[in-house]
Amino acid sequence: MIEKKSLDFEKIVIVGIVNSNQNIETSNEYLDELEFLSYTAGGKVIKRFTQNLNQPNPKTFIGSGKLNEIFEFNKLNNVSSVIFDDELSPAQQGNIEKLLKCKILDRTGLILDIFAQRAKTSYARTQVELAQYQYILPRLKGLWTHLERQKGGIGMRGPGETEIETDRRIVRDKISLLKKKLLLIDKQMSIQRGNRGALVRVSLVGYTNVGKSTLMNSIAKTKVFAENKLFATLDTTVRKVVIGNLPFLLSDTVGFIRKLPTQLVESFKSTLDEVQESDLLLHVVDISHQNFAHHIEAVNQILEELKSLNKPVLMIFNKIDEYNPEPWDDSDLILKKELKHQTLSELKKTWMNKSKNFSIFISALKKENLDFFRKKIYEEVRKIHITRFPYNNFLYPENLVDKKNI
Secondary structure: OOOOOOOOOEEEEEEEEEOOOOOHHHHHHHHHHHHHHHHHHOEEEEEEEEEEOOOOEOOOEOOHHHHHHHHHHHHHHOOOEEEEOOOOOHHHHHHHHHHHOOEEEEHHHHHHHHHHHHOOOHHHHHHHHHHHHHHHHHHOOOOOOOOOOOOOOOOOOOOOOOHHHHHHHHHHHHHHHHHHHHHHHHHHHHHHHHOOOOOOEEEEEEEOOOOHHHHHHHHHOOOOOOOOOOOOOOOOEEEEEEEOOEEEEEEEOOOEOOOOOHHHHHHOHHHHHHHHOOOEEEEEEEOOOOOHHHHHHHHHHHHHHOOOOOOOEEEEEEOHHHOOOOOOOOOOOOOOOOHHHOOHHHHHHHHHHHOOOEEEEOEOOOOEOHHHHHHHHHHHHHHHHHHHOHHHHHHOOOOOOOHHHO
16 A cells, blocks of 8 residues: 655745845745745745845844844744845854754755755756855854864874864865866767757747746657746756758756856856857746746846857747736826736737847647747748758748648
């Protein structure tokens, strides 16, 4: 008989701040994302705390009164972890742990934990391990002292090192070893990319959990792992796709997120190289998310850092089946009609006209408007293909006529 196992979620409290850079709405939006990250990692958020602070406290990040409030709440509700939305310094993290007497994490630590859960291949595990060690190094704490000879006095002279020094040396050695391993992986990956010949390379990019892997499965008829959780995809998947009779390579990449830890950008250089070497980017957006415009900005910012923003881009607005605009009263003369109030037809008009990139509205899960999506990709890939092979452009008609070949 198979035993039923119930998943026990950790009780978690999340903490954010409101300041001149982020108002209460932005702070709540970040905390919503942090809650989803916590759920992905296996936690259940039971309470949120926010504090108005112009400058974070250098010792404890938030004020002592708020810390006491969190401590009392944790004691009553058996909370196991407190997660802060912003990155904490090692000193802040240590001070808060002493005061709250529970596990303290920040956004970076949480993202690294999810990445460690999701990494499947040796390549992805090496990247995550390097990022984790770089994060851990300044946060090491001495727990035992059997090699310590630095207290001074009789019997304490001579060779020896503190446990913290031993740990730091081990971690530094591990970091240098992983960096060498990643250099070898980078070399292997670049050789692999070079062996793909002159085929046009198309990459799916976008915010995390927008439906890139589902779209990849729909077009390439693959079985890439797709789930309604953040960072379901960590390993880049490349598949050869043929639309009509035109072949090209399609890559599914790791999703981006706001406040992405710098360690991860450095560690996932090989994965992001796939984006840099692409000929065409398909920027996938979850249109059903109320802050999709901010997601577009965040992705464009990372693409700019990767020097890939000048590449040809198709905007793919996914999840149109889940889009529900907020009700709007046309007789209201005081409030201004915002993006969240616009219907899908209004959005199509505005984005088609406003954006310099061509926009397509689809549902990858329900397979809505995929025929038009495939036709548009065919046209864009063909433009690039005939520049490389100008003498065989007669093989590929300008328009796909036969729907069976689409």
